[in-house]
Amino acid sequence: MALCSPAAADEAFVTNQGSGDVTIVDLATMRPAATLAIGGKPAGVAVSADGARAYVTSPEGKYLTVIDARERRALRRIALEGGPLGLAVAPDGGRVYVADMYEGRLFAVDPEAGAVVATAQVGVTPSGVAVTPDGRLILVSIRDADRIAFVDAASFRKIGEIEVGRHPFGVTIDAAGARAYTANVESDDVSVIDIAARRVAATVKVGKRPYCVALAQGRGFVTDQYAEAVSVFDLTTLAPVGEVKVGEYPEGIGASRDGKTVYVANWFTNEFWSIAADSLTVTGKAKTGDGPRAFGAFIRAMN
Numbered sequence: 001m002a003l004c005s006p007a008a009a010d011e012a013f014v015t016n017q018g019s020g021d022v023t024i025v026d027l028a029t030m031r032p033a034a035t036l037a038i039g040g041k042p043a044g045v046a047v048s049a050d051g052a053r054a055y056v057t058s059p060e061g062k063y064l065t066v067i068d069a070r071e072r073r074a075l076r077r078i079a080l081e082g083g084p085l086g087l088a089v090a091p092d093g094g095r096v097y098v099a100d101m102y103e104g105r106l107f108a109v110d111p112e113a114g115a116v117v118a119t120a121q122v123g124v125t126p127s128g129v130a131v132t133p134d135g136r137l138i139l140v141s142i143r144d145a146d147r148i149a150f151v152d153a154a155s156f157r158k159i160g161e162i163e164v165g166r167h168p169f170g171v172t173i174d175a176a177g178a179r180a181y182t183a184n185v186e187s188d189d190v191s192v193i194d195i196a197a198r199r200v201a202a203t204v205k206v207g208k209r210p211y212c213v214a215l216a217q218g219r220g221f222v223t224d225q226y227a228e229a230v231s232v233f234d235l236t237t238l239a240p241v242g243e244v245k246v247g248e249y250p251e252g253i254g255a256s257r258d259g260k261t262v263y264v265a266n267w268f269t270n271e272f273w274s275i276a277a278d279s280l281t282v283t284g285k286a287k288t289g290d291g292p293r294a295f296g297a298f299i300r301a302m303n
Contacts, residue, residue, distance in 0.1 A: 016289030030284030057084040099126035118156040128171040141168035164191035170212030183210035206231035216255035216277040223250040252294025265294035
């Protein structure tokens, strides 16, 4: 990871909606390493697979910010109509897919050209976005329709949808590209989706108002906003494993590359916590800006 000085660990890019910035957290020390001004009430975040770029949506500012993650500086803003929220980066980094929660669209953005190159209608209030590891399929949570939409990346058209729980928000795809997990805010559960079959394979009950899902150590970790906790379940049996009490109103959640640590952004307490994925103990806390959401793939892996 090339920075102004050598970096020793992976980093987290935490969007702070209240203070309009991004806190970059050194995950080895669990201390803030830098703060980048973004503006426009930033919420969604996605880091490219090679760690070179981070992308941040600003729903109120109506733009996407492109960040040079190695140099920790904003490169450009790309204007987007509507309300850009959830986003994901294609595995090759050539496209950024952004959900427009106001107009029911998914944008395909060329981040280097700084332009929208395609638009797909997906359904009312699209929120979370995820891409399969092969880059061929994009999944979008359609919050107000209680559905997940499937978009073909090549044609950039919606090719199907399935019903899930009530008000799906975050959506996460496993490393094999076999299953997706969506947190359903109003039904307090997680839908387990068989991607190839395009069907819900199971439903897992979790805590009050789940927001996002992370996968680590053969377990699913779910931020429960109203419970101030992370629910944990076994990915094979789908049985509950435990619960970790965290800060107030946890939202964004992600796992380290080695699966040993899970990271949680706590919106109302302005903190970013680390949790050991095996013992389910809190191992660190970092202060952030005001209103950390970190909605998306916020961890930058050192390459």
